[in-house]
Amino acid sequence: MIEAEKLTKYFQKVAAIEDVSFTVEKGEIVGFLGPNGAGKTTTMRILTGFLPPSSGTARVAGYDILTDSLQVRRRIGYLPENVPLYTDMKVAGYLDFVAEVKGMERRERRRKIGEIMEKCRIVEVQRMLIGALSRGYRQRVGIAQALLNDPEVLILDEPTVGLDPKQIIEIRQLIKELSGQSTIILSTHILPEASMICQRVIIINDGHIIAVDTPENLTARLQSSAKLLVTVDGPADQIGAALIQIPGVLSAEAKDRARDAVVSFVVESERSRDLRREVSRMIVERGWGLLEFRPADMTLEEIFIRLVTKEEQEVRE
Amino acid sequence: MNVLAMFKKELRSYFASPIAYVVLIMFALLSGYFFYSLLTFFSLNSLQASFNPAFAQGLNASEWIVRPLLRNIAVTMLLLMPAATMRLFSEEKKSGTIELLFSYPIRDWELLLGKFLAALALYAVMLGISLLDVGMLHFFARLEWGAILSGYLGLLLLGMAFLGVGVLASSLTENQIVAAVSAFGVLLLLWVIGWSTEAAGPTLGPILSHLSIINHYDNFAKGTIESKDVIFYLNFTILCLFLTLRALESKRWRG
Numbered sequence: 001m002i003e004a005e006k007l008t009k010y011f012q013k014v015a016a017i018e019d020v021s022f023t024v025e026k027g028e029i030v031g032f033l034g035p036n037g038a039g040k041t042t043t044m045r046i047l048t049g050f051l052p053p054s055s056g057t058a059r060v061a062g063y064d065i066l067t068d069s070l071q072v073r074r075r076i077g078y079l080p081e082n083v084p085l086y087t088d089m090k091v092a093g094y095l096d097f098v099a100e101v102k103g104m105e106r107r108e109r110r111r112k113i114g115e116i117m118e119k120c121r122i123v124e125v126q127r128m129l130i131g132a133l134s135r136g137y138r139q140r141v142g143i144a145q146a147l148l149n150d151p152e153v154l155i156l157d158e159p160t161v162g163l164d165p166k167q168i169i170e171i172r173q174l175i176k177e178l179s180g181q182s183t184i185i186l187s188t189h190i191l192p193e194a195s196m197i198c199q200r201v202i203i204i205n206d207g208h209i210i211a212v213d214t215p216e217n218l219t220a221r222l223q224s225s226a227k228l229l230v231t232v233d234g235p236a237d238q239i240g241a242a243l244i245q246i247p248g249v250l251s252a253e254a255k256d257r258a259r260d261a262v263v264s265f266v267v268e269s270e271r272s273r274d275l276r277r278e279v280s281r282m283i284v285e286r287g288w289g290l291l292e293f294r295p296a297d298m299t300l301e302e303i304f305i306r307l308v309t310k311e312e313q314e315v316r317e
Numbered sequence: 318m319n320v321l322a323m324f325k326k327e328l329r330s331y332f333a334s335p336i337a338y339v340v341l342i343m344f345a346l347l348s349g350y351f352f353y354s355l356l357t358f359f360s361l362n363s364l365q366a367s368f369n370p371a372f373a374q375g376l377n378a379s380e381w382i383v384r385p386l387l388r389n390i391a392v393t394m395l396l397l398m399p400a401a402t403m404r405l406f407s408e409e410k411k412s413g414t415i416e417l418l419f420s421y422p423i424r425d426w427e428l429l430l431g432k433f434l435a436a437l438a439l440y441a442v443m444l445g446i447s448l449l450d451v452g453m454l455h456f457f458a459r460l461e462w463g464a465i466l467s468g469y470l471g472l473l474l475l476g477m478a479f480l481g482v483g484v485l486a487s488s489l490t491e492n493q494i495v496a497a498v499s500a501f502g503v504l505l506l507l508w509v510i511g512w513s514t515e516a517a518g519p520t521l522g523p524i525l526s527h528l529s530i531i532n533h534y535d536n537f538a539k540g541t542i543e544s545k546d547v548i549f550y551l552n553f554t555i556l557c558l559f560l561t562l563r564a565l566e567s568k569r570w571r572g
Contacts, residue, residue, distance in 0.1 A: 048420040070422050078420040084413030088333040089326075100322035101421045145417070 001026045001153055001183040002047065006056035009042050016042040017207040019056070024200075029179050031198030032187035039207040040187035041081055044157050047185075048078045061152045074103070077146030077182070081157040083138055087131030091122060091141055094130060095148065102149040112148060120144040120174065136167035143174065154178065156186040160193060172197055228267040229255075229296040230279060233289030236263040246282060248273045266296055319423045323431020324438075327405070331439055336404065340397050344443045351389040352450040355382045378458035379465060383451055384538050387468045390447055391534060394440075394472075394479055395508065399500035401439055402483025403493040405432045406565075410491035425565050429558060433484055440476045444469060464540030471537025474550035478530055479504055481557030488564040504530065 002024040009016045017039035024030045032040045045051040047060055049069040057064060063071040086094055092113065099109040117123045120140045125133060130141060139159065146154060159175065160168045175197055178184065188194055194201050195215035203211045203218075211218060232239050236254055243252035248269050255264040269275045276293075283290050331337040359381045366373035409415040418428065448469070454460060486500035487493075511529025514522040526532055530553070533546040 045416070050416050050419045070424065073420060073422040076420065078417065080413065080416045080420075082413055084415075084417055086326075086330070086414055087412070088330055093329070097322060097326045098421070100325075101319055101423050103319075103422060149422075 001028070002058065002060050002185065004043070004047070004056070004058040007043065007046055007053045007058060008055045009039075009046060009051065010054045015207050017046075017204075020204070020207070020209055021056075022202055022209060022212060024183055024185055026183055027179070028200060029175070029184045029186070029198050031194035031201045032185065032204060033189070033191065033194045033201050034187075034204040035189055038204045040189075040204060041157055042207075043204070044078075044155050044185070044187060047155055048076060049073055074149065075152045077149065077151035077154045079142045079146045079154075079156045079159060081161065083142040085130045085138060085141060085145075088129065090127055090129055091133070092117075092126040094141070095144060098145045099148045104149070116144045116147050119147070119177075121170075136163055136170070139163060139167070139171060140174070143171070147178070151182055154182040154184045156184065158187055158189070160188070160190065168193075226269050226274075227296040228269070228276065228279060229264060229292065229294050230267055230283070230290070231262065231264045231292035232283055233262050233291055234283075234286070235261070238286075239263060239283075239288065240265065242282060242286060243267055243279065246275060246278050248275050248278070262291065264292070319427040320431045320434070323423070323428055324434045327432050327435030328438060331401075331435065334404075336400065337439060340401050340439065341443060341446070344393065344397055345446050347393050348386070348390055348447045349450065351386050352382070352447075355385055356454075377461075378454060379461040382454065382458075383460065383465050384468065386447070386451070387472055387538060388534075390444075391472060391475055391531065394476055395501065395504050397443070398440070398476065398479035399483050399486070399497040399504070402436050402480055402487055402500065403497035404487065405436065405484055406488040406561075407491050407493045407496045411493075425562055429484070429561055429565070433480060433558065436480050436484070437477065440480065441473070444472060444476075461540065464538075467540045467542050468538050470542065471534045471546070474537075474547060475530070475534050477554045478550050478557070481554040481561075482507075485557045485561045485564065488561045 002022075004020055004022050007020040008018050020039070020043055022030075032043065034040050042051065046053050047058055047065060049065055049072060052066065057066055059065070060072045061075040063075070065072050089097070095113045095116070096109060099113060104112060114123075117126060120143055122137060122140050122144060125137055125141075130138065133141065139162075143156070143159070146156070156175070160171050163171060172193065175184065175186065186197070198215065200212065200214055201218060202209055230243075240252050240254060243249055243265060250268045250270065252268075253266045255266055267275070267279060280290060280293060359376075359378065362381070363373075363376060366376050406415070409418060451460075451465060482503050483496070483500040486503070487496040490496050490499075507528065507530040509529075510525045511532045514526040514529075517525050527549075533549045536543050536546050
């Protein structure tokens with residue numbers, strides 16, 4: 001659905017992005033992950049035709065962004081980062097304008113706008129001025145305008161930035177609901193968000209793509225060892241000693257001691273060996289209580305930090 | 318139709334903000350005052366002419382009231398047109414809405430034409446207001462409607478040229494005041510270069526006179542519509558709109 005080929009954009013002499021290539025398949029939700037200034041917004045602006053690339057090109061929904069910009073724009077919905085809407089217009093009037101510009105017939109417009117307002121839950125504010133809306137409602141109006149032409153590709157730049165936790169959950173839910181109809185590409189610098197919503201993550205830093213993979217694979221790729229979190233009811237010293245004696249265990253670290261006799265351990269083993277059976281059997285056989293038992297995966301956050309620091313080290317060398 | 322959608326949106330924005338009301342009220346006030354003072358002057362002269370039949374020959378409401386009124390309106394437009402056009406692109410750039418607008422399937426020229434026509438419609442309403450005064454006069458004096466309508470056509474074309482400069486200025490900056498002041502400066506300059514034609518000598522003089530934005534209006538005011546004047550205004554407007562398109566495009570390339 002999206003094929004970006006060596007996109008490069010210079011502002012004066014500074015490269016905002018360099019040789020950015022990636023593909024997004026139909027129906028996917030892909031997350032653009034990177035710190036501020038990494039080039040996420042620039043890449044998205046190029047895809048929407050707002051900025052032309054200095055070199056390279058991209059195809060969106062089968063059309064070249066440079067030669068068939070109008071065809072591309074008929075098939076995308078875009079939500080820019082700061083949700084720039086006309087504050088002096090009313091919600092329904094604004095949506096009607098957007099629908100008309102997007103080429104919808106009057107009758108179709110009325111039906112579609114009603115449907116979208118329902119979906120984005122903005123029916124109750126349709127007669128209000130956009131300037132008077134709260135941040136959360138404004139964001140939803142922004143998403144509504146992007147959805148009006150049933151876009152094949154939905155481009156959302158930081159869709160949850162500046163919202164309160166309840167609104168963030170609602171917007172994420174809405175994005176997930178939309179995933180059936182459109183291919184979605186969204187940018188974020190909030191890491192749990194990417195792993196929560198996206199099927200694939202493109203990590204970008206300093207204008208370069210560092211990694212492209214599923215959140216799970218990224219986790220796996222970076223872990224040289226597997227970690228288990230075990231919470232046990234029993235004497236801490238004995239448990240630690242017993243864990244380390246299991247063949248294949250590299251280390252067993254007591255994490256916290258909330259109450260007496262209840263201890264959490266992070267058990268590290270070689271990546272290739274699955275020690276869950278051995279560990280659980282040992283604890284039960286010794287007569288201790290096994291309270292919690294789960295893999296302690298690295299969060300994407302940790303991966304992200306590692307990826308970025310790795311890159312920086314290379315540059316320094 | 319994209320131009321129509323843009324046109325309607327801009328017109329709505331004009332009347333959602335105080336700009337349209339302020340411009341219209343100020344215009345009504347100024348043109349009403351001009352009309353009133355010209356009318357008083359005319360009736361005073363008419364009174365004197367009743368003692369002097371030779372003088373009465375030259376008295377005519379079209380020439381004594383309507384023609385100077387339209388000329389005063391043209392001067393007023395120097396100030397009001399930049400105010401009417403200053404926000405067209407500047408505001409979109411400042412608030413960032415232009416980014417969304419550019420992501421819609423609308424061509425740059427459709428966008429521009431919609432905005433230009435909305436400003437032109439506002440201007441037409443202003444001319445309509447002044448036409449009320451002139452229409453009232455119709456019941457008290459014999460008017461040369463041919464010359465008056467020709468004068469209005471000239472005003473309309475002149476206004477298009479003014480709007481063209483205003484739109485161009487608005488596309489070049491995201492600051493509305495900068496847009497308004499620079500449009501006003503350019504218009505005033507184009508107006509006054511006509512004054513120095515005689516001092517400029519035989520080669521430069523006619524060129525300056527041709528460039529002067531107001532000199533082309535004089536024929537319309539006298540009631541003669543000359544194609545060279547019509548073409549001047551249309552060309553001037555199209556040039557401004559063309560440059561605006563280029564400015565919008567270059568904005569994208571420079572990022």
